[in-house]
Amino acid sequence: WRSPRSSPRRAARGVAGATAGRTGAGPAAGPPSGRGRQRRVAEQPEEPAGDAKKKVMEARASVDVLLKAVGDTPIMRTKKWASFLKLMGLRFIYVNQSFAPSPDQEVGTLYECFGSDGKLVLHYCKTQAWG
Amino acid sequence: MTDDKDVLRDVWFGRIPTCFTLYQDEITEREAEPYYLLLPRISYLTLVTDKVKKHFQKVMRQEEVSEIWFEYEGTPLKWHYPIGLLFDLHASNTALPWSITVHFKNFPEKDLLHCHSKDVIEAHFMACIKEADALKHKSQVINEMQKKDHKQLWMGLQNDKFEQFWAINRKLMEYPPEDNGFRYIPFRIYQATTERPFIQKLFRPIASGGQLHTLGDLLKDVCPSAIAPEDGEQKTQVMIHGIEPMLETPIQWLSEHMSYPDNFLHISIIPRPTD
Numbered sequence: 519w520r521s522p523r524s525s526p527r528r529a530a531r532g533v534a535g536a537t538a539g540r541t542g543a544g545p546a547a548g549p550p551s552g553r554g555r556q557r558r559v560a561e562q563p564e565e566p567a568g569d570a571k572k573k574v575m576e577a578r579a580s581v582d583v584l585l586k587a588v589g590d591t592p593i594m595r596t597k598k599w600a601s602f603l604k605l606m607g608l609r610f611i612y613v614n615q616s617f618a619p620s621p622d623q624e625v626g627t628l629y630e631c632f633g634s635d636g637k638l639v640l641h642y643c644k645t646q647a648w649g
Numbered sequence: 650m651t652d653d654k655d656v657l658r659d660v661w662f663g664r665i666p667t668c669f670t671l672y673q674d675e676i677t678e679r680e681a682e683p684y685y686l687l688l689p690r691i692s693y694l695t696l697v698t699d700k701v702k703k704h705f706q707k708v709m710r711q712e713e714v715s716e717i718w719f720e721y722e723g724t725p726l727k728w729h730y731p732i733g734l735l736f737d738l739h740a741s742n743t744a745l746p747w748s749i750t751v752h753f754k755n756f757p758e759k760d761l762l763h764c765h766s767k768d769v770i771e772a773h774f775m776a777c778i779k780e781a782d783a784l785k786h787k788s789q790v791i792n793e794m795q796k797k798d799h800k801q802l803w804m805g806l807q808n809d810k811f812e813q814f815w816a817i818n819r820k821l822m823e824y825p826p827e828d829n830g831f832r833y834i835p836f837r838i839y840q841a842t843t844e845r846p847f848i849q850k851l852f853r854p855i856a857s858g859g860q861l862h863t864l865g866d867l868l869k870d871v872c873p874s875a876i877a878p879e880d881g882e883q884k885t886q887v888m889i890h891g892i893e894p895m896l897e898t899p900i901q902w903l904s905e906h907m908s909y910p911d912n913f914l915h916i917s918i919i920p921r922p923t924d
Contacts, residue, residue, distance in 0.1 A: 613780070613783075614783055614788065616779055616783060616788050616791075616792070617776045617777075617779035617780045617783060617788075618772070618776040619776075619780070620729075620773075620776070620777065620780070621729060621762055621773075622727075622846040622847075623846070623849070624845070624846065627847075627848075627849045627850070630849075630850055630851065631784065631833075631849060631850065631851055632783065
């Protein structure tokens with residue numbers, strides 16, 4: 519017996535997601551701003567960002583993480599991240615607007631358990647929002 | 650037949666005899682005697698070791714003391730894992746008392762989270778309960794509770810009050826009778842031999858055909874390496890609260906009776922000792 523949730527396709531995605539923290543995961547896997555991105559763009563000047571994202575989704579090399587600001591937290595320049603690296607600097611992160619993920623929980627695990635439509639929605643803020 | 654409620658008590662009152670010793674390189678003004686304590690399995694190291702901290706600080710100069718942390722045979726012990734899980738994962742099959750080394754210097758930033766106050770433990774504990782309820786009831790039960798009920802769960806754990814905790818926690822263990830179980834089982838599987846922190850996936854307590862899923866079904870599905878191949882030798886032990894439950898045990902029953910107070914089933918997979 520296999521649950522539909524653990525079909526090989528999903529499992530592959532989850533495992534890949536677990537390594538999403540590595541910047542080398544794919545063209546769109548790095549932080550969307552900063553030096554890393556610029557260097558990558560310089561290497562592939564002909565590739566628009568949208569295509570890069572699509573390519574990653576096709577290759578299932580990473581998990582789409584959608585970040586939403588809470589309250590008066592400044593909104594980040596871009597809401598879509600394929601990398602979890604920068605997240606670590608944020609003070610409070612919430613899944614499903616209800617709980618903070620465990621400190622050593624992998625993004626792939628969070629996505630498998632709480633993601634939907636290929637996205638994991640995380641809310642972030644500087645102070646505690648949901649008890 | 651024993652009442653299943655007895656199991657809840659046995660889990661709650663599980664204790665591990667422990668000997669705390671100060672790390673040899675810590676500088677003291679006089680000799681630091683070891684300190685013995687019965688650690689509650691369901692609690693957290695930094696929640697129950699105030700006496701240990703005081704005991705060793707007495708023999709140290711104030712300037713030598715910074716944040717306390719614990720280690721077992723070279724492994725820094727994560728305070729945000731329940732004590733019973735730390736023991737099952739790292740120290741099963743060793744002689745008691747459990748020998749833990751106490752450090753006040755060189756905090757291993759890479760391995761451990763800081764714990765400057767009990768509020769940090771409370772926040773972590775409540776986040777786990779909420780995550781578990783998101784899996785069990787789409788967060789409906791925990792969201793319908795009042796703030797004081799949340800507080801009662803925490804105070805019950807902090808003050809080791811079984812009745813106080815379970816008066817509220819039983820609501821988190823209920824489900825609609827027509828469902829025969831939770832939506833998904835909140836579980837985490839830890840392996841002593843891998844780098845991954847733990848395995849956590851969506852797993853339903855009831856199969857599509859209506860039969861109850863067992864602990865064996867769960868392991869087959871999410872961690873097949875833990876199960877012995879047919880006619881093969883069982884090379885691992887599957888531990889919860891220091892025992893090896895039968896693999897035929899329904900996972901719904903385990904979730905209701907053998908979960909830690911954070912509402913997760915913490916399952917350790919360790920190598921079977923060869924003797």
